[in-house]
Amino acid sequence: MSDPAAIGLAIDSTTAEELSAGQATPTGTGGGGSTDKPRGLLGDAWHDLRRKPMFWIAGAFILLFIVMAAFPSLFTSKDPGYAVLERSRQGPSSSAWFGYDVQGADLYARVIYGTRASLLVAVLSTVGTVVFGSLIGIIAGFRGGWPDSLLSRIADIFFGIPFLLGAIVILFTLNPPGANRSEFTVLMIVVTSLVVLSWPVSMRVMRASVLATRNADYIVAARALGASTSRIVMRHLLPNCLAPALVYSTILLGSFIGAEATLSYLGVGLKAPTQSWGIMVAESQDYLRVSPQLLLFPAAFLVVAVLSFVTMGEAVREALDPKLR
Amino acid sequence: MTEPILQVTDLVKHYPVTRGVVFQRTIGHVRAVDGVTIELKAGETLGVVGESGCGKSTLSRVLMNLEKPTSGSVKYRGKEIFGLRGAELKKMRRQIQLVMQDPYTSLNPRMTVGDLIGEPFEIHPDVAPKRDRRGKVQELLEVVGLNPEHINRYPHQFSGGQRQRIGIARALALRPEIIVCDEPVSALDVSIQAQVMNLLGRLQKDFGLAYIFIAHDLSVVRHLSDRVAVMYLGKIVETGTEDQIYERPTHPYTQALLSAVPVPDPMSRQTKKIIRLVGDVPSPVNPPSGCRFRTRCWKAQEICATQEPELIDRAEDRHPSACHFAEAREIVVSHEAGTS
Numbered sequence: 001m002s003d004p005a006a007i008g009l010a011i012d013s014t015t016a017e018e019l020s021a022g023q024a025t026p027t028g029t030g031g032g033g034s035t036d037k038p039r040g041l042l043g044d045a046w047h048d049l050r051r052k053p054m055f056w057i058a059g060a061f062i063l064l065f066i067v068m069a070a071f072p073s074l075f076t077s078k079d080p081g082y083a084v085l086e087r088s089r090q091g092p093s094s095s096a097w098f099g100y101d102v103q104g105a106d107l108y109a110r111v112i113y114g115t116r117a118s119l120l121v122a123v124l125s126t127v128g129t130v131v132f133g134s135l136i137g138i139i140a141g142f143r144g145g146w147p148d149s150l151l152s153r154i155a156d157i158f159f160g161i162p163f164l165l166g167a168i169v170i171l172f173t174l175n176p177p178g179a180n181r182s183e184f185t186v187l188m189i190v191v192t193s194l195v196v197l198s199w200p201v202s203m204r205v206m207r208a209s210v211l212a213t214r215n216a217d218y219i220v221a222a223r224a225l226g227a228s229t230s231r232i233v234m235r236h237l238l239p240n241c242l243a244p245a246l247v248y249s250t251i252l253l254g255s256f257i258g259a260e261a262t263l264s265y266l267g268v269g270l271k272a273p274t275q276s277w278g279i280m281v282a283e284s285q286d287y288l289r290v291s292p293q294l295l296l297f298p299a300a301f302l303v304v305a306v307l308s309f310v311t312m313g314e315a316v317r318e319a320l321d322p323k324l325r
Numbered sequence: 326m327t328e329p330i331l332q333v334t335d336l337v338k339h340y341p342v343t344r345g346v347v348f349q350r351t352i353g354h355v356r357a358v359d360g361v362t363i364e365l366k367a368g369e370t371l372g373v374v375g376e377s378g379c380g381k382s383t384l385s386r387v388l389m390n391l392e393k394p395t396s397g398s399v400k401y402r403g404k405e406i407f408g409l410r411g412a413e414l415k416k417m418r419r420q421i422q423l424v425m426q427d428p429y430t431s432l433n434p435r436m437t438v439g440d441l442i443g444e445p446f447e448i449h450p451d452v453a454p455k456r457d458r459r460g461k462v463q464e465l466l467e468v469v470g471l472n473p474e475h476i477n478r479y480p481h482q483f484s485g486g487q488r489q490r491i492g493i494a495r496a497l498a499l500r501p502e503i504i505v506c507d508e509p510v511s512a513l514d515v516s517i518q519a520q521v522m523n524l525l526g527r528l529q530k531d532f533g534l535a536y537i538f539i540a541h542d543l544s545v546v547r548h549l550s551d552r553v554a555v556m557y558l559g560k561i562v563e564t565g566t567e568d569q570i571y572e573r574p575t576h577p578y579t580q581a582l583l584s585a586v587p588v589p590d591p592m593s594r595q596t597k598k599i600i601r602l603v604g605d606v607p608s609p610v611n612p613p614s615g616c617r618f619r620t621r622c623w624k625a626q627e628i629c630a631t632q633e634p635e636l637i638d639r640a641e642d643r644h645p646s647a648c649h650f651a652e653a654r655e656i657v658v659s660h661e662a663g664t665s
Binding site: 039041217218220221223224226228239321322 | 389391414415418419422423427430431432437439444445448449479492495499
């Protein structure tokens with residue numbers, strides 16, 4: 001089984017990235033309070049975030065999903081793998097809130113237990129894609145010249161690989177049918193293949209905004225002051241280039257849950273007994289007309305999860321832009 | 326006071342013009358700065374004027390060591406600045422600071438004023454200990470005439486003039502000897518221009534600063550400068566004291582520039598002789614042979630095309646002027662003068 005700490009880790013690294021992208025002001029965490037105390041961008045952003053209801057609502061949902069992923073047994077006492085064929089596709093009832101699936105397993109339990117794999121894949125792939133792509137994008141955009149040409153061409157090569165075909169090839173090679181890999185290994189292989197195939201877009205996004213910002217007057221001014229390259233990147237370039245990457249990553253999150261579902265459906269991704277929303281959505285499609293609840297319940301969870309992350313990303317992006325305050 | 330602190334000798338900056346996508350060929354050079362020799366003494370102001378595209382901003386960037394020159398040298402207190410690395414370069418940067426043209430783009434929009442003005446202290450931590458920094462920043466805000474309580478505001482909450490004051494405070498933070506002002510007031514309203522100019526003048530007196538003041542507006546330069554250098558197509562065509570340049574210019578380009586300065590007195594305006602230059606500034610990729618101004622000069626003769634006039638003292642008035650036919654010409658510029 002995958003360890004729940006991994007989710008916490010993934011979330012941590014997102015926020016850490018946002019943090020380091022702002023500025024490391026010593027007074028940053030203090031927040032608002034007196035107007036006389038010097039504040040930095042991060043302090044102001046936090047001060048602003050605290051007063052946004054959308055931030056708290058999205059945060060609460062994300063927290064709920066994290067707890068759900070870490071301790072699914074808190075939410076249900078049923079075993080998602082226990083199936084009795086005679087209750088196949090029974091509708092919602094007091095004994096099974098969401099009804100039963102085709103195999104006769106409790107749908108609610110499956111949705112709860114599916115949170116972990118779905119979120120892990122989505123969050124890890126998003127973080128991996130955005131961090132790796134942005135890093136390459138910053139290097140390419142900031143260095144320019146031949147490193148830029150080289151990295152851009154490499155990105156073009158990966159960009160040219162059809163997503164689904166590439167993923168099938170990678171997964172078949174690394175996780176051939178019959179190889180009894182552990183659940184966590186399969187999950188990491190799925191994450192890796194998603195990252196490998198989708199980093200070029202986030203690299204392009206980051207490179208474009210770095211190129212637009214690189215020659216800004218305030219960067220020249222920082223150089224004239226004698227600022228080091230790392231300082232220019234961390235304090236001047238990143239905070240001003242982050243917004244597009246942040247927006248893109250929230251969109252990416254939803255599409256990765258879908259991508260995981262597609263791969264599972266094709267039989268190269270996660271496999272039973274692993275539970276995931278993607279697997280459930282894929283399974284439901286044959287019974288869409290007769291038992292729509294098979295699709296609706298996992299899809300509802302998926303939508304709420306994606307929406308929470310999108311809202312959170314939006315709130316953070318707005319908070320980091322002083323002009324929108 | 327007489328020893329020059331900044332010596333610029335034969336400074337040349339050419340930008341290659343390339344063609345081709347994969348195999349780039351250099352098909353020419355933009356001669357942005359083409360052999361500039363100036364010097365700056367401690368506490369004085371050197372004005373550099375010229376129309377757009379004559380290489381003024383490139384000159385400022387090369388002086389700031391933001392771009393490597395093609396050839397020539399810039400010596401700060403006898404030390405060549407382009408050879409400096411690491412700690413030495415950092416030390417030099419402390420002494421030469423820059424105020425940029427556009428106050429709307431020269432401040433990072435995501436930093437508070439406190440962070441912006443405090444940044445020089447963070448880059449050069451030995452200037453001020455950490456606990457003194459906030460006080461220093463507020464002191465600087467006061468010096469440039471801003472409210473020290475606005476330390477937590479962001480640049481977009483200020484007007485253009487106030488932003489330029491923030492830029493000046495940032496340049497001032499390290500107590501430099503030289504401030505290069507690259508058209509510091511051209512983006513501001515005229516009323517605000519005067520305020521910022523007066524601020525620069527006051528700071529010079531208080532801190533003993535030397536300015537290299539780059540502008541395209543002659544009257545703005547006159548207000549501050551001790552000496553003026555007139556640039557045309559990457560070269561200095563005339564230099565002299567403020568009085569020599571404004572009252573007794575000998576180079577036809579300077580005369581043309583001065584004649585274009587608006588005169589607030591309608592009586593003298595009627596009698597003023599305006600020299601209208603025809604045509605555009607020639608391309609710096611392919612400047613005219615000999616004297617670069619000859620294509621637009623009414624005095625041009627055969628010799629101007631073949632022989633480049635040197636920047637030497639001319640008989641007419643004892644200051645360097647790069648014209649074969651340098652002569653004084655009466656021009657109405659000063660606000661008081663009304664003769665023609």
